Amino acid sequence: MLALRVQPAGPVEAQGFPMGTFETTAFIRIDPDGTVTLLAKNPETGQGVKTMLPMLIAEELDADWATVKIAQADADQSKYGFQLAGGSLSTPLNWQPLRQVGAAGRQMLLTAAAQTWKVPVAECSAARSRVTHGPSGRTATYGQLASAMATVPPPDLASVTLKDPKDFTIIGTTRAGVDNPAIVTGQPVFSIDFTRPGMLHAVFEKCPVFGGAVVSANLDEVRKLPGVRQVFVVKGGTNLEGLLPGVAILADSFWQAQSARRQLKVTWAEGSTADESSAGYAKVADQLGAAAPAMTMRTDGDVDGALKAAGGGVEAAYSYPFFGHAPLEPQNCVAEFANGRLELWAPTQTPSFALPMLAQTLGIEPSAITIHLMRTGGGFGRRLTNDFTVEAAWIAKEAGVPVKLLWTREDDMTHDFYRPAGYHYLKGAVDAAGTIVAWRDHFVSFGKNGQFANSANMGPDEFPARLVPNFALHASLMPTGVPTGALRAPGSNGIAFVVQSFIDELAHKAGKDPLDVRLGLLGATYLPAKAPAGLFPAFEPARMRGVLELVAGRSGWRARKTSSGRALGLAFHYSHMGYFAEVADVSVDAEKRVRVHKVWVAADIGSQVINPGAADNMVQGAVIDGLSQLMYETTIENGRAKETNFDAFTPLRMRQVPAEIEVHWLKTAGPPTGLGEPALPPIIPAVTNAIFAATGERVRSLPLSKHGYRWA
Amino acid sequence: MAYTLTVNGRSLDADVAADTPLLWVLRDSLRLTGTKFGCGVGQCGACTVLIDGRAIRACQTPVSAVKGRVTTIEGLSDDGSHPLQRAWRELDVPQCGYCQAGQIMSAASLLARNPAPDDATIDREMSGNICRCGTYLRIRAAIHQAAGSAVSGPGAPVQR
Numbered sequence: 001m002l003a004l005r006v007q008p009a010g011p012v013e014a015q016g017f018p019m020g021t022f023e024t025t026a027f028i029r030i031d032p033d034g035t036v037t038l039l040a041k042n043p044e045t046g047q048g049v050k051t052m053l054p055m056l057i058a059e060e061l062d063a064d065w066a067t068v069k070i071a072q073a074d075a076d077q078s079k080y081g082f083q084l085a086g087g088s089l090s091t092p093l094n095w096q097p098l099r100q101v102g103a104a105g106r107q108m109l110l111t112a113a114a115q116t117w118k119v120p121v122a123e124c125s126a127a128r129s130r131v132t133h134g135p136s137g138r139t140a141t142y143g144q145l146a147s148a149m150a151t152v153p154p155p156d157l158a159s160v161t162l163k164d165p166k167d168f169t170i171i172g173t174t175r176a177g178v179d180n181p182a183i184v185t186g187q188p189v190f191s192i193d194f195t196r197p198g199m200l201h202a203v204f205e206k207c208p209v210f211g212g213a214v215v216s217a218n219l220d221e222v223r224k225l226p227g228v229r230q231v232f233v234v235k236g237g238t239n240l241e242g243l244l245p246g247v248a249i250l251a252d253s254f255w256q257a258q259s260a261r262r263q264l265k266v267t268w269a270e271g272s273t274a275d276e277s278s279a280g281y282a283k284v285a286d287q288l289g290a291a292a293p294a295m296t297m298r299t300d301g302d303v304d305g306a307l308k309a310a311g312g313g314v315e316a317a318y319s320y321p322f323f324g325h326a327p328l329e330p331q332n333c334v335a336e337f338a339n340g341r342l343e344l345w346a347p348t349q350t351p352s353f354a355l356p357m358l359a360q361t362l363g364i365e366p367s368a369i370t371i372h373l374m375r376t377g378g379g380f381g382r383r384l385t386n387d388f389t390v391e392a393a394w395i396a397k398e399a400g401v402p403v404k405l406l407w408t409r410e411d412d413m414t415h416d417f418y419r420p421a422g423y424h425y426l427k428g429a430v431d432a433a434g435t436i437v438a439w440r441d442h443f444v445s446f447g448k449n450g451q452f453a454n455s456a457n458m459g460p461d462e463f464p465a466r467l468v469p470n471f472a473l474h475a476s477l478m479p480t481g482v483p484t485g486a487l488r489a490p491g492s493n494g495i496a497f498v499v500q501s502f503i504d505e506l507a508h509k510a511g512k513d514p515l516d517v518r519l520g521l522l523g524a525t526y527l528p529a530k531a532p533a534g535l536f537p538a539f540e541p542a543r544m545r546g547v548l549e550l551v552a553g554r555s556g557w558r559a560r561k562t563s564s565g566r567a568l569g570l571a572f573h574y575s576h577m578g579y580f581a582e583v584a585d586v587s588v589d590a591e592k593r594v595r596v597h598k599v600w601v602a603a604d605i606g607s608q609v610i611n612p613g614a615a616d617n618m619v620q621g622a623v624i625d626g627l628s629q630l631m632y633e634t635t636i637e638n639g640r641a642k643e644t645n646f647d648a649f650t651p652l653r654m655r656q657v658p659a660e661i662e663v664h665w666l667k668t669a670g671p672p673t674g675l676g677e678p679a680l681p682p683i684i685p686a687v688t689n690a691i692f693a694a695t696g697e698r699v700r701s702l703p704l705s706k707h708g709y710r711w712a
Numbered sequence: 713m714a715y716t717l718t719v720n721g722r723s724l725d726a727d728v729a730a731d732t733p734l735l736w737v738l739r740d741s742l743r744l745t746g747t748k749f750g751c752g753v754g755q756c757g758a759c760t761v762l763i764d765g766r767a768i769r770a771c772q773t774p775v776s777a778v779k780g781r782v783t784t785i786e787g788l789s790d791d792g793s794h795p796l797q798r799a800w801r802e803l804d805v806p807q808c809g810y811c812q813a814g815q816i817m818s819a820a821s822l823l824a825r826n827p828a829p830d831d832a833t834i835d836r837e838m839s840g841n842i843c844r845c846g847t848y849l850r851i852r853a854a855i856h857q858a859a860g861s862a863v864s865g866p867g868a869p870v871q872r
Contacts, residue, residue: 046808046845176804183809184797186746186785190810193745201740226729255728255736328750328758328810328844377748377810378844409751613804617850621807624846646755646842655835657848 020077022097024154027057027080028105029071034143036063036129039073041094043085043349044179045327045379047676048614051178053094055610059170060102060163061109062126063142070178075351075371083373085349086384086486087535088576088674091610095671096162103160112148113140165608174613179375191347191374192332196402199334200229201254202395203261204405206246208414209270209639210481211238213245217266222249225263227256230399234391240483241385241417243361248395254406273481273639278321278421281636284478285423285444289317293442293474295450298460298530301470303427306438310429313438314509316502318426319701320494321633323419323487324641324649329377330412333392336402337362342369346389347376354386361390362397380625381486385417410644417485418634418641420446420456424498428505434512435520436503438470446484447477454483455490460530462491463499463539463574467524482636488625489677492575496681497688497702500571504689505698514570514689515552519545539574543604546666547581548572551602554664555583562693565589566597569690571682578678579604579666582623584658586690593712594704596687599623599661601679608672609665615675620661622679628652630687631711633703656711715775719744720787726775734778735759735770746785746813750842757841760814760821761785767821769840785813788820795858796820803854807845815841819855828859 029037038057044050054070057063073080081097084090106126113131114121123134129142142149165171182189207213219231228251236245247266251257288294307313334345342362348354351371359366376383392405407415423444429437446453458475465471487493507517522541529538552558552570560568565588572581585597601619609615628651635642643649688699691709699707714727719742726732726741738744738761750758752771759770764780788794792801796816799805806812815838822829822837829837834855843851 044808046806046810048807174804176801177806177809179809180801180804180806181792183806183812184785184800184816185788185792186744186813188745190748192749195743253728253732253736253740255732255740259729259731326844328748328756328808328842330749376808378808380844406749409753409756617804617807617847620849621846624848625844628846645753646751647753650755651842651844652846652848653839653842654848654852655839657846659831661849 020081021079022081022101022157023079024101024104024157027101028061030142030146030149032143032146034129034141035069036067036142037069037071038063039080040070041073041080042083042090043351043373043376044072045085045349045376045383047085047090048177048611048618049085049090051175051614052611053090053098055170055175056094056098057102059168060099061105062128064129065170065175067129072373072375075355075373077352083351085379086381088578088676088678091672091674092577097157099162100157100160103162104155104157107155107160108149108152109142109145111152112145116140116145116148171610172608172612175611177614189375190329190377191334191345192329192377192406194334194345194374195404196334196336199402199404200250200252200399201257202248202250202392202403202405203257204246204248204391204395205261205264205266206244206415207268207270209268209274210483211240211244211273212268212270214247215267215269217247217264219247222260222264225260227251227253228260232398234394241387242357243390243394244387250395250399250403258408270639271481276481276636276639278636281421281478281480282319282423285319288444288476288478289423289425289442291476294476295474297458297473297475298465299472300527303438303440303470303472306470307427307429310431310438313427313429314505315427316505316700318424318498318501320422320497321702322421322482322636323629324413324416324634325380325382325487326413326649326651327378327380327382330409331388331407332405333389334402334404335392335396337393337397340364340368342393342397344370344389344393345372345374347374347383348386348389349376349379349383350386354389357386357390358393362393380488381490382416385485409646413644413649414641416634416641417454417483419487419490419493420453420484422456422494426502428502430506430510430517432510434507434510434517436464436468436506436517439464439468440472441474443473443475445475445477446480448479450477452477453480455486456484458491458495461538462495464503464521466527466529466539467521467541469525481639489575489680492573492681493626493629493684496571496573497684500573500682500685501688501698501700504692515548515557518548518572522548536577543579543668544572544574544581546668547579547602547604550664550666551581551583551600554602554662555600557583565694567690567693569686569688569693571685571689573678573681575681576677577605577673578675580678580682582682582686584683584686584690586687586694588691588694589712592709594691594709595712596627596658599658599683600664601662602664602666603679604666604668605675606670606672607667610672616663618675619663619679622677623661623683624652624657626680626683627687630684630702630704632705717778717782719782720784728775730774730776732775733771734761734773734775734782737775738770738784744784744786748810748813750811756811757818758811758814760817760841762817762821765821765824767818785817788816794820796823796854799854799858803850803857805847805850805854807847811841811843815843815851819858822855823859829855
């Protein structure tokens, strides 16, 4: 039974996202020469949607995948529906409508054939881009039917019949990335590779302290430097996600612009954020954590009573730091403003959010803006924010020529929207049987006036809420001038570390196997959800039990041998509708050098894994991405980011990756859900729990490097 | 200043300042954008090209210091048939794809010196190239596969 777990239209619109409309004829182009072109609607950031979403159309269209062509759609929600690379939402929001689009196209082709041959539609069938009339054996290619198809009105999408999943021939089979041939031969597929005639190269210097303003600059000196065409101050505003103050330098080449920038001297008004630092936040957090909480998100039972009955329980303070995204393609955008119209070639994850900001900042109508979606060299949440697009647009309008704005890596690392740090002051109790009877989290985070900063929040149903009878989740907020934002699996990438580590502590206190304590917790009486039914449905313990048992079996958890210095660690997390449990085999030597030898992943994302080979790749990449978060951080000092390049902020390198990452899929009822994010969070506590098992040292704050660890 | 470079077998001219990194000559002057900018400080390897068959970081190599034949990803083969390019497609290595040109060029340099590298050698030689998406396991497998096909020679069927 494939009951819809998510009804896309309702919840999405409730979140303020415009769903747009899906226009069949915009997605499917069939030329008389037989070329079938399918439009890929969402931004491709490496999550594989340029391949996966057209697979959904091709399946129901009965198109021959081997000959189909894929083209990237421009931003246009009146044809392509809501276009977003974020929230692991491409699959859940498009699983049904894109199959309907394909089925509608197929119905149009069958109708075209039936009309051409003057036979009943019911006698015609389609396969591999060809329609066959059963009784006569007559056939026609989709190309031969193209002109007849053009006269058939597209059916209402809600009226079409979708295939029984057992008849799928494309969905559930591995299809290589459609841009692979271009990527491995160096063809220009990324935004950074794009050029316009007469284009100048722009760099943009902003205040290193977030939100600082330009007081003065030696513009005249810089104007005289080789290749420099224009230099001007951008006044900008105070919205950290919009156009900020700075100095734009435009030259004939990037190197000339960047060389001139080294001679630029700007006096900044840094503002009060200059007084902020990571160390300062941690001090304030400790004070707030010890005080009465400002907010209560949830209480169940009697936490104080249960803690008292348990002799006080276990107390621990956990924290995780600010963390940048650093997609490998630095921020960039090509912009052209002419005759009152703006045209952009942009590596954005959210064209729908860029559009109103661009219109407002430039003072033009959204209808005067065209956004071409370019393949993006990684997103990880950074390009949910469109600051670089509005900078390029403003500079192009001001300069009166097409412009390619390119940030350096230093610009990227010092002007990110960072995963906010988080501080959790926990108390918990476990009984002799290993049942967790009390849990209190005083979450100290960022925000003001009772409103969490972007991606600094935690919901009232966050696990283990609903499963511990005496439970409380409180929060206190401190302000920050540092821009914060979603980092792959936002919230979850920090919360999973805290929750799954503290469960391990309680299991150890009770002298029980961490697996058994978790299985017990997942079998507990289940309290109702507090959050309104939104985009993401409430956690289902039974599904997590499924992947937990699967990963325990595959990793040989029950038969594990722990020697001094090498052990397995276990963790799970539910986010973005995905259920993931992971085990890490970790060694730590006498010099605290850490090696992750192997990782086992068990995953439940519903009834289908649409593109299995790409899905395995995505999960392995998420595990490696999570491992990267263990060892480094973005340090805020004097209101600016301290780490400026990959020498100080380094994603995992090949010599540090596990030799093996096994991925096991557990298919359960329900439509498939997204995969960009949910595989990441569990790996972090799986490793720190293994470090505890191997060494006896409980890691309660990240990064590991703060505690003397480094990669082997 | 005018510089004449031999790039992918062709003699090409660029009029740029002497300190201009080869990366920006390739990208902005010669419009060979397959070579990527990632860090500008030789830490990520996205700009890796070959000079006389050896991998170098184009962002750290001023044009005035370039002596020898430059090969970029566009010139690794005429038609994408280099064993590494084939292996990258067959194993569906890329996610975002941005680092992969640099990865392939580093791997080409490695295989030229060591036709059958073991895992430890691959890990050591490839650790200058960051893959932010974490496709390392497939990169490693693709190098092994290409090493195998390099021995048996070109002509193996190419899957889409």
